[in-house]
Amino acid sequence: MNLTNIGKSWDEANYRYLSAALAVVRNILEDHTDREQNQPQEKNPEHLQQALEEASAAMPTPSALERVCKMFNLSSFERDLLLLCAGMELNGDFAKLCAIIHGDLQRAYPTFSLALAALPNVHWDAIAPNAPLRHWRLIQLGEAHALTLSSLRIDERILHYLTGIQYLDERLAGIIEPLQEVNDLVPSHQDLAERVAAVWAQAYKVNSLPIVQLCSKETASKRTIAATICQLQGLSLWVMPAQVIPLAPSDLNNLIRLWTRETILSKCALLIDCNELDTNDTARLNAIAHFIERTNGFLIVTSRERISLSERLVVNFDVHQPTTKEQGTVWQDALAAMSDDKTQSVYAPQMNGQVKSLVEQFNLSAATIRAACAEAAGQLAQTSQNDITSILWDACRVQARPRLDELAQRIEPSGDWEDLVLPEAQKQILWEIAAHVRQRSTVYNNWGFAAKSERGLGISALFAGASGTGKTLGAEVLAHRLRLDLYRIDLSSVVSKYIGETEKNLRRVFDAAEQGGVILLFDEADALFGKRSEVKDARDRYANIEVSYLLQRMESYPGLAVLTTNLKSAIDTAFLRRIRFVVQFPFPDTTQRAEIWRRIFPAKTPTADLNALQLARLNVAGGNIRNIALNAAFLAADAGEAVQMKHVLRAAQTEYTKLEKPLTEAEIGGWV
Template identity: 60%
Template sequence: MSHEEQYCLWESHIGSAAAELNGQLERIAVQFNLNHATIQAACDQFKIQNSKFKIQDSTQLWDFCRHNARNQLDHLAQPINATATWDDLVLPTPQRQLLGDIATHLRHKYKVYQQWGFAQKGVRGLGISALFYGASGTGKTMAAEVLAQEFRLDLYRIDLSRVVSKYIGETEKNLRRIFDAAETGSAILLFDEADALFGKRTQVQDSHDRHANIEVSYLLQRMEAYQGLAILTTNFQSALDSAFSRRIRFVVEFPFPGPEIRTQIWQRIFPPMTPTEDLNYQKLGQLNVAGGNIRNIALNAAFFAAAADEAVNMEHIYEATKREYQKLKKMLTNEEIEGWF
């Protein structure tokens, strides 16, 4: 069914309550691709709830639709509980602006695609596709969480290294199953480890190279037509070529954080309930690590402090830093901890 047909069904079954939903019915109709029976069940449940509590709350409808759509995808991908907000995400201004642009496209796609007629030109290119690239721990997954949390969408991680198959035709079959299931709820799809596919894009020298390029083209084609947001992540910019940039709407670099950004991350890393004592965030920003490592250090420091029945202090962070650097096989330099004690 088209979005217009689905909207007519929603409007018919919801009845007079539609006027009380402040335009949310249009957003539900364009976000979820549900059959007639499911739409009727959602409306019946909504009317029963509202006759009992006398509250017109569109989140009930939204959550019912999410629940039904979720059943299609849970066995194909890993759900991520999105709790991060814009305040948790520390990035330079250009990157935040690009993420804000993605949010704008998600927020106004009904108006542009349906009311302003862009969908009538064909489905190709209507998908909101993005590529996030940067070193591990720089915030790619958190950015996807922020978008999912703001728009009350389900977020699923798909490990492309597991989807890609050595058998001809199997990779496309795996991708088709994922996208077909996701279309029901237009969930945010996070294709992790995209290098597994990009690394196979080469000049065609034999049939295997040709098929590897077909797999990439199929993924990009489905991303262009997908009604939700599909995000590819990769650690290596060198894996990309101009063909990707042309067919993906947003390309966002997640740079390794400099001292100023690291200081801001440290200032936000501890929950308000965590007791801290004499933490020098400016000095902590000297540690030359990404945000993911900062979180690991902060968490370990909290456990050290809890074991000592103390507030988290610089000594606990120092001990946690040594453990994290040992794991990273890095040397902790004097410059990084200068002035800590």
């Protein structure tokens, strides 16, 4: 059966039916005009009614006019009044007849007064604000000093609907957008979509349609699941960001009415995207709740956390990331799609089982995996590099980077093991930390430790030592060797004086970081991890809850979380027991300082007669040594010379002044 021909035949039949219905109303107006002018004429309205009945019988499915009358429960008078207004747009005779009936050529438009006088089966309540014509804005009233004398005009959306043209009301454009593209779902998400569709199908039978709420940290999967649900139900899906819902009551109610009318006119569902919603914006939350609870039809709400709604039935579904096996399958399919030969990937053989490493490190959605492959394919097309494994790894890092701009700073790691001057025992612990991160999937999953107990699987470390002893550099080295992103968490923006806000901020940090398993660096954590305070008031109790929450998230975080402190003794021992590694970064001795000085200047930096042993007499930590070296390089560059002891001396004097520390002869004697 040719669906195109069916659509064409319906359009033609619908136009014929609408024309016949307009002819009947036009005849009613003509009869009224003749009576008013005392010029009755012999007419045969029966043939018009017969033509209407024949046009109705020829419709393969109900006409648009019949649908409108049924959906909005219009009476015969309301139907004729709507046709009267439609005739003004579609037939020039209607304007002439209106002017004649009004007895005024300037009033060539329909009014309630005209309709009440000319049309049959009149009832006054048809013009009430709560009656269908005005409540659903099927007609619009012009300005006039009396209600019955106001000009009437059919709403443009309704006019086009009657003629068979379907589109979204232009007043909703820019607020509500279509979601058409549907990617293939992983099996677990397909199962979820089918479950939700079944819930809707059953509820629709008993006229008790619930709101569906899809909750997870990731956005793309929820949209794809929602699109699949609507596809299974034969619905078109539209999306509205929660941020565009108006706060003013009049605008909000107008939006509710317009969208509800759309749900009546077409088989559609609305997805309200609350993923970026500020949960502190009470006015916005109230407006969203008002919209959701007063909008009928198929509604899907997507959010990171559940939104409480009281007046309508809500069915909640948690959307989990694809399983490890599903991610592996998506990777293989995406790699195959990167090849010109769709039947066999040229890249998959090069991976040599590296897909397993990608899945173990990056807990990605199907959409993010496809995006990473697309980015990798672009890089391969632009460069001669053929190391697909490295390119994909870096693409995953970029795609999985958390959005933590206001709570954290991404550090580009540059240091390596040779840049880290530490005693052998401390280096050994850092190597062990790296080994734990690399092999966590093998030990936890393959060797069964995760199945034995889910507690304490997170990898956490405390780096303790005075300022400048290399704690941040140690974290950079680990990130560099593990090829992972490093984020320094700004505790001043995370810790809040308002009860519950600190946990909320910490939740945002960990939730965003989990997808890519980034290294989290909580700098100067003793501000949060001090000795557990005696509970004297509610604030003390919640301060301890905040710390407990952070430790709990660290213990379950699939990546590495590093805390740094300048004073290990300030950390409560109960907290220390729950941290897997503790690395003490000692103040460097003379030998270690000499080694730092030998490595501090880059190979491209011109130097002359620098004596590392003499420089090592400066009793400062590695961070201060770096400041002195950098300042000396600027002084030498400004003088057009290589870096010499005299430049280091001037830089050391500046650094010691900043430290409010005297520069002794024992430290600089014999330099110049």
